[in-house]
Amino acid sequence: MTAATARPTVVIGILGTLLDRGRANLDRWQQWRPTVAVCQHEDLLITRLELFHEIREADLARRVVADIATVSPETTVQLHELTLKDPWDFEEVFGQLHDFARRYPFATDDEDYLIHITTGTHVEQICLFLLAESRHLPGRLLQSSPPPRQQPGGGGYRIIDLDLSRYDALATRFSTERQEGLEFLKSGIATQSRAFNTLIERIERVAIASTSPLLLTGPTGAGKSHLARRIYELKRRREQLQGAFVEVNCATLRGDQAMSALFGHTKGAFTGATTARPGLLKAADGGLLFLDEIGELGPDEQAMLLRAVEDHRFLPVGADRDVDSDFQLIAGTNRDLQVEVGRGSFREDLLARINLWQFQLPGLAERKEDIEPNLDYELERYSATTGRKVTMNKEARSCFLNFARSADAAWSANFRDLGAAVTRMATLAARGRIAVDDVNEEIGRLTASWRRTRLAEPDLLESLLTTEQLADLDLFDRIQLVEVIRICRNSESLSVAGRTLFAASRAAKSQPNDADRLRKYLARFGLSWAQLT
Secondary structure, eight states: OOTTOOSOEEEEEEOOTTTTTOOTTSOGGGSOOHHHHTTOOTTOOOSEEEEEEEGGGHHHHHHHHHHHHHHOTTOEEEEEEEOOSOTTOHHHHHHHHHHHHHHSOOOTTTOEEEEEOSSSOHHHHHHHHHHHHTTSSOSEEEEEEOOSTTOOSOOEEEEEOSOGGGOHHHHHHHHHHHHHHHHHHTTTOOOOOHHHHHHHHHHHHHHHHOOSOEEEEOSTTSSHHHHHHHHHHHHHHTTSOOSOEEEEEGGGOOTHHHHHHHHOBOTTSSTTOOSOBOOHHHHTTTSEEEEETGGGOOHHHHHHHHHHHHHSEEOOBTOSSOEEOOOEEEEEESSOHHHHHHHTSSOHHHHHHHOSEEEEOOOGGGOGGGHHHHHHHHHHHHHHHHSOOOEEOHHHHHHHHHHHTSTTOOOTTTHHHHHHHHHHHHHHOGGGEEOHHHHHHHHHHHHHHHHHHHHTOHHHHHTTSOHHHHHTOOHHHHHHHHHHHHHHHTSSSHHHHHHHHTHHHHTTOSSOOHHHHHHHHHHTTTOOHHHHO
């Protein structure tokens, strides 16, 4: 801002009841008074000053106006009374300043506006900042400072634009901090999947900004537990959580012991309760509670959990007084909880409460471009855990990746399968180097394991077909249909699944329509692509 600036400059500020008054035993012209001093700068010509003051400071306000007229006769001062019952009441202060901003005739095409945030109470300064950030006050911030001690003058000033894009250092710092958060959630794995990177970016934004429950869905082994812990560690690094990370696999909680494990019990609450137990929800006080496989909870536990999530209070078994626990909840499940609600096995009100933020984690077969960086991650993790450095030769690496990305690789346990495979190959590797023979042995082991799993998958058909439909199916059709469904669920589209299933026969056709052929096959059993995926 210079004297050559053609546009009028308008400053909006609040009278400083202490700084602008000065010390009574000293000449006021020998003291730094921010509201007067800001009008003394030759390179900051203020056309108009909109000055707020409390009613009880009317005399001081008039004196400041007179002094400004002496040092800057070209500045017009408009006084505005604040009728505050409590100047430290944020809502009251913000309300009056907000009302001013809404009715003020801003002319941003013709005038420049500065908001002086050096004077006023902390509450008033915060309110001015918020109104400037929201553009209710369409101006930049003006910060003034006193001169060096024992030196006269108006001191200094800075004009701060809230558009951080103009501050390269600040913008770079925020960008770097956020990128570090994303890399932290991904464990430093250089994922190539655009969809997964977008998902992690959204999770990072929500995890940092919200304390509401998060729901992580996806198949077993997709990394829900690992991600929940990383979210906790990220929030802990940002000092958003002080308590512990408590992980519970709800599938392991059965019968009467489930209520006690989750919510605790008093001494003598039941046979064998020789001492009181605080419970896992209390252990998560101030921290993060991860309830994996939340769909496995019984109806009583669901009802108690709903209250704990809503009110952060619950009643331990045998107690007559509530216990408080302020925890953030992350829930995980491999089930479709909406389907479970329809079946009556999961509470609709609990689902509504934990489903504000739902994130679907893809299985490994849906992220085939990320198998290679995850292979490197598992090798590094093995070396860090065992203290034994293991690598793969070029041929072995190529052989493993070709298989891992093929349609033959089911990855039914997802990253658990990959981690176990790397552990086995690394353990058996001669001289710390995995060779092609090690890879081929592991491929055979994985293929046999997945084959046994597929033969034991009647539940898959039971979730899709009625009892009458299942009764009409031959064993031959059951086995074939399970394999078709598996390939469909591991494919990006109907066309991709069709090409995988009919790879041999399609070569003999001049105009193959694999998608239509697969669609008709599924229709024989009353199934559609949408149902499967």
